[in-house]
Amino acid sequence: MSDATTEEKPKKGGSKVVLIGVLAAVIGAAAAGGGWYFLGRKPATAEEHVAKPEPAKAPTYMAMETMVVNLADPGGERFAQLGITVELSDEKAADKIKSFLPSIRSAILLLVSQRTSEELLTRPGKEKLARDIAGEVGRPLGFIPPEPVKEAPREAAKEGATDEVPMKKAVAREAAKDEANPVRGVLFSSFIIQ
Missing domain, CATH: 3.30.479 (Tetrahydropterin Synthase; Chain A)
Incomplete structure (x- = not known):
């Protein structure tokens, strides 16, 4: 009996490791995606923030x-x-x-x-x-x-x-x-x- 209980403990510990590994992979992918989004964007220029004047009406x-x-x-x-x-x-x-x-x-x-x-x-x-x-x-x-x-x-x-x-x-x-x-x-x- 003692052999069976010792064998179950590594399986339970292994599932925790797998779960932590999956969570780490998901968090890493999210961080990589966020980094790519923010670093890969074109930087905003001052011209984009200034409201463009409307063209003058033709006389x-x-x-x-x-x-x-x-x-x-x-x-x-x-x-x-x-x-x-x-x-x-x-x-x-x-x-x-x-x-x-x-x-x-x-x-x-x-x-x-x-x-x-x-x-x-x-x-x-x-x-x-x-x-x-x-x-x-x-x-x-x-x-x-x-x-x-x-x-x-x-x-x-x-x-x-x-x-x-x-x-x-x-x-x-x-x-x-x-x-x-x-x-x-x-x-x-x-x-x-x-």
């Missing part, structure tokens, strides 16, 4: 019919032919502008007819005209263009006197520039002066 353009306008030159013999395209914030603004197009065209014609050919032949004159047109196009949509800033008289500037009011108006106008105006820009597709 909405609206072309107006070509306009021919007499200029304010002495003798009234000079005229301008303008092709104007307006860049708008969205399609809704384009639909609104189309409903006011006759009054907008009239306002632009009046605006251009006050200019001289000498003024419109310079780049600053064209840029000022574009800003003024943007204000006139936005007016029917509720945008009230700011009053133009009048420059201080040159004599006062030479004497050393400063007039801060025009400067403050200019700063205020730049701060509120185009925030409410759905017109983002005025582009000239043709600009002929004869």
